[in-house]
Amino acid sequence: MSTSPTSPARPARLANAWVPVAFALAALAVWEAAVRLTGVRPQVLPAPTRVAAAGWEQRRVIGTHALATLEVTLAGFALSLVCAWVIAVAVDFSPTLKRGLIPLLVASQTVPIIAIAPLMIIWFGFGILPKMLVVALVTFFPVAIGLIEGFDRTDRDASALLRSMGASRWREFTLVRLPSALPSFFTSLRVGITYAVTGAIFAEYVGARQGLGIYMSVQKNAFRTDLVLAAVVVTALMSIALYLSTYLIERAVIPWHVKQRRAGRA
Structure with missing residues (x-):
C-alpha cells in the first residue's frame, strides 16, 4: 500500500504542537506554586485556579462581552481588507500612484493609535463605527503592504509570455499577478488578524458600552484581577482561533501553495 509523501510529517507536526502546550502547562504550574508559597x-x-474559577462563574457575562468584541474585530478587519485590496490593486496598475502612496502608508504608521482612538470616539460617538475604524487603521498597513509586495514578486517571464500572446493588463493580473500575490496576502492576513x-x-478601552475592553476596565477598577486575567485568556483564545482560521481559508483558496509548502517541509 502506497503512502503519501507528507504523511510522515504529520506525526512530527502533532508532536511540535504539543511543545508550546507543555511549556504553557509548566508555566501555569510554576505560577500556581509561586502564588501559594509566597501568599x-x-x-x-x-492563582491560575482562582482565575479559572472566577472566569467560569462569570462565563455568561464574559461570553456576551467577547461576542461584542468579536463583532467589532470582524467588522473592522473586513473594512481593512476591502481598503487594502482596493489600494494594492490600484497601486499595482499605476506606478505613479505607487510612488506617491507607499511613503504615505509608511508615514501613517508613525501616528500613535492612542492619539487617534479618542478622536474617533469624539467624531463618531460610542457606536460600532469608531471601533471599526480603529481596527481598520491598526490592520490596514500589514495587509496592504503584503499584497503590494506579493504583486511585485510575480514571475516576470510568465508576465512577458502573456503580453507576447496579446493578453491585456487585466488578463495578466488575473492569471499571473493575483495568484502570485495570494501566499503573501495570507501571511499578512495572519499578522493583521492578531492585531x-x-x-x-x-x-x-477608550469608549464602549460592551466588549472585553470595557469589561476589563470595569473589573480593574473593582480590583478583580482574577476577572481581568480571565478576560485576557478569552482574548488570547479568540486571537488564536482567528489566526488558525486563516490556515483553513488558505487551504480552500490556494490549495496548491499549501501542498507545495508541506512538500518543502517534508
Whole structure:
C-alpha cells in the first residue's frame, strides 16, 4: 500500500504542537506554586485556579462581552481588507500612484493609535463605527503592504509570455499577478488578524458600552484581577482561533501553495 509523501510529517507536526502546550502547562504550574508559597494577595496576582474559577462563574457575562468584541474585530478587519485590496490593486496598475502612496502608508504608521482612538470616539460617538475604524487603521498597513509586495514578486517571464500572446493588463493580473500575490496576502492576513483583536480591545478601552475592553476596565477598577486575567485568556483564545482560521481559508483558496509548502517541509 502506497503512502503519501507528507504523511510522515504529520506525526512530527502533532508532536511540535504539543511543545508550546507543555511549556504553557509548566508555566501555569510554576505560577500556581509561586502564588501559594509566597501568599501574595489575589488583588495583586491571583492563582491560575482562582482565575479559572472566577472566569467560569462569570462565563455568561464574559461570553456576551467577547461576542461584542468579536463583532467589532470582524467588522473592522473586513473594512481593512476591502481598503487594502482596493489600494494594492490600484497601486499595482499605476506606478505613479505607487510612488506617491507607499511613503504615505509608511508615514501613517508613525501616528500613535492612542492619539487617534479618542478622536474617533469624539467624531463618531460610542457606536460600532469608531471601533471599526480603529481596527481598520491598526490592520490596514500589514495587509496592504503584503499584497503590494506579493504583486511585485510575480514571475516576470510568465508576465512577458502573456503580453507576447496579446493578453491585456487585466488578463495578466488575473492569471499571473493575483495568484502570485495570494501566499503573501495570507501571511499578512495572519499578522493583521492578531492585531485586529488588540485594536478592538484598545478601542473599547477608550469608549464602549460592551466588549472585553470595557469589561476589563470595569473589573480593574473593582480590583478583580482574577476577572481581568480571565478576560485576557478569552482574548488570547479568540486571537488564536482567528489566526488558525486563516490556515483553513488558505487551504480552500490556494490549495496548491499549501501542498507545495508541506512538500518543502517534508
